[in-house]
Amino acid sequence: MAASLLDVLNLEVHYGGIAAVKGVSLAIEPGEMVCLIGANGAGKTTTLKALARMLPAQGEIHYRGERIDALPSHALIGRGLALVPEGRGVFSRLTIAENLAMGAYHRRDGEIAADLDRIHGLLPRLRERTSQLAGTLSGGEQQMLAIGRALMGRPKLLLLDEPSMGLAPLMVQKVFEVIRAVAAQGVTILLVEQNARLALEVCQRGYVMESGRITLADSSKALAADARVRAAYLGA
Amino acid sequence: MDIFLQQLINGLTLGSIYALVALGYTMVYGILGLINFAHGEVVMIGALSSLTFVRLLENSGLPGTLVLLIGLLLAALVCMTLGFAIERVAYRPLRSAPRLAPLITAIGVSIVLQQLAMLIWGRGYHSVPALLPAGRHEFLGASFTNVQVVIVVVAALTMVGLTLLVNRTRLGRAMRATAENPAIAGLMGVDADRIISLTFVIGSALAALAGVLVSANYGIAHYHMGFILGLKAFTAAVLGGIGNLAGAMVGGVLLGVIEALGAGYIGDLTGGVLGSHYQDVFAFFVLIVVLVFRPSGLMGEKVAERA
Numbered sequence A: 001m002a003a004s005l006l007d008v009l010n011l012e013v014h015y016g017g018i019a020a021v022k023g024v025s026l027a028i029e030p031g032e033m034v035c036l037i038g039a040n041g042a043g044k045t046t047t048l049k050a051l052a053r054m055l056p057a058q059g060e061i062h063y064r065g066e067r068i069d070a071l072p073s074h075a076l077i078g079r080g081l082a083l084v085p086e087g088r089g090v091f092s093r094l095t096i097a098e099n100l101a102m103g104a105y106h107r108r109d110g111e112i113a114a115d116l117d118r119i120h121g122l123l124p125r126l127r128e129r130t131s132q133l134a135g136t137l138s139g140g141e142q143q144m145l146a147i148g149r150a151l152m153g154r155p156k157l158l159l160l161d162e163p164s165m166g167l168a169p170l171m172v173q174k175v176f177e178v179i180r181a182v183a184a185q186g187v188t189i190l191l192v193e194q195n196a197r198l199a200l201e202v203c204q205r206g207y208v209m210e211s212g213r214i215t216l217a218d219s220s221k222a223l224a225a226d227a228r229v230r231a232a233y234l235g236a
Numbered sequence B: 001m002d003i004f005l006q007q008l009i010n011g012l013t014l015g016s017i018y019a020l021v022a023l024g025y026t027m028v029y030g031i032l033g034l035i036n037f038a039h040g041e042v043v044m045i046g047a048l049s050s051l052t053f054v055r056l057l058e059n060s061g062l063p064g065t066l067v068l069l070i071g072l073l074l075a076a077l078v079c080m081t082l083g084f085a086i087e088r089v090a091y092r093p094l095r096s097a098p099r100l101a102p103l104i105t106a107i108g109v110s111i112v113l114q115q116l117a118m119l120i121w122g123r124g125y126h127s128v129p130a131l132l133p134a135g136r137h138e139f140l141g142a143s144f145t146n147v148q149v150v151i152v153v154v155a156a157l158t159m160v161g162l163t164l165l166v167n168r169t170r171l172g173r174a175m176r177a178t179a180e181n182p183a184i185a186g187l188m189g190v191d192a193d194r195i196i197s198l199t200f201v202i203g204s205a206l207a208a209l210a211g212v213l214v215s216a217n218y219g220i221a222h223y224h225m226g227f228i229l230g231l232k233a234f235t236a237a238v239l240g241g242i243g244n245l246a247g248a249m250v251g252g253v254l255l256g257v258i259e260a261l262g263a264g265y266i267g268d269l270t271g272g273v274l275g276s277h278y279q280d281v282f283a284f285f286v287l288i289v290v291l292v293f294r295p296s297g298l299m300g301e302k303v304a305e306r307a
Ligand SMILES: Nc1ncnc2c1ncn2[C@@H]1O[C@H](COP(=O)(O)OP(=O)(O)OP(=O)(O)O)[C@@H](O)[C@H]1O
Pocket: A015, A020, A038, A039, A040, A041, A042, A043, A044, A045, A046, A047, A086, A194
């Protein structure tokens, strides 16, 4: 088997004595766009945080042929793994320009300015407000900024945690257009969403998570047709 | 002699020193939410170790200003190493402990440093040689010395430098990002531990400078000089809004001026009952008033609950 971009084996995460992720395994191939759906509290955010090494976890995480489960969180972006966290996590007391610069913090190459231009092209609202404090942006704009900031790090694998959370439908559409454009540029994406309908629409494949375990894994088409998924997540 | 102008000048001098020390408190608080009560002792170590280096070089034939500069640089190295070690040994292991634990440790570190200094430099007061060219200038009925000019100018330049570092450089941006959210900064590749170490190191360099300046101002240094100075600088940081760099600068200068003016007028105000040696009262009076009416300080945000 050719090595996947990301191979997760038996991931387990505990908060105190309570298990939140109970032996999750998943694999993502280069160029794929995969979603992880599930109800509130299923353990989706916990899974992504563990993959980004923000939480102690058991199990194996293989990324581009390397075990990253013992690396510190700050060593990942240099290897091309980025997380856009739940709640966006922009630096509210930094300007938009500074937030984007933070995205390129680990880089020393000469193409940062060119990437900034490209990202401004993708997210024109950010260009108009470069010196505005990020805390004063609307929720949708903050989400755009969080994605733009992650892109400034030139990720190969982008983990997205509920980019649609708290946004008006029109804004959700815009954010997902951007995500599609990012995927089209060849960035591999693992998307966590509660909005299962939307997630299955944009992704080729999906995993369904229930109380800390993966209960279903299939193509989006098959999942969308699955009676259990329809009943639990698609309101049908 | 114009007492108002004179005390304003004296207050400005003292206040610039408070500001330098207050910056150390505020930088650490901004990034860790921790009050490093040992910081005042780092100022003391800076003053006394520079004195030791100066004594070693005194008869070398080098010009006084150069001797002072070398003493300052070596003292800064001592303090930077000390600040680095304090964070590693006393605070890092308690990163996830309840808030009270590092606070108590900080007090412990203060006591250890004071006792250590007493063993090395003794209990006595040391006179600090005047290494800058002496000079006194008259100005509208008030007077000031070369030393005072040097203190104010050096402190001001240092603060401008620090402001540029924090607001305009890649490192400064990472410091501000880490202060706001270390976990997210980590996702951008920022090693928060490194940034925290650097914060202590920079704060300690400022402390060394303050120690050298304050001992040059008074002409004396002793092993317990860091306590009251640290407490006042902490007051200045709270006055300006702890966690806020500009606040520490403004708070420091303001406190120095309030204290000097208070000392100048307290005799008149109390009909001679209280003399100028009561000047320390003003700092703590200011602290109490600020905590009551504006707990977040002049320029700060949320403080009461975390402190
Ligand atoms: N810091 C924490 N301490 C203790 N328990 C936690 C913590 N964070 C999450 N949990 C628990 O872990 C479980 C999984 O939470 P998680 O945030 O991963 O779910 P989620 O699938 O992302 O949910 P949502 O869709 O609401 O974001 C939940 O039961 C939650 O209560």
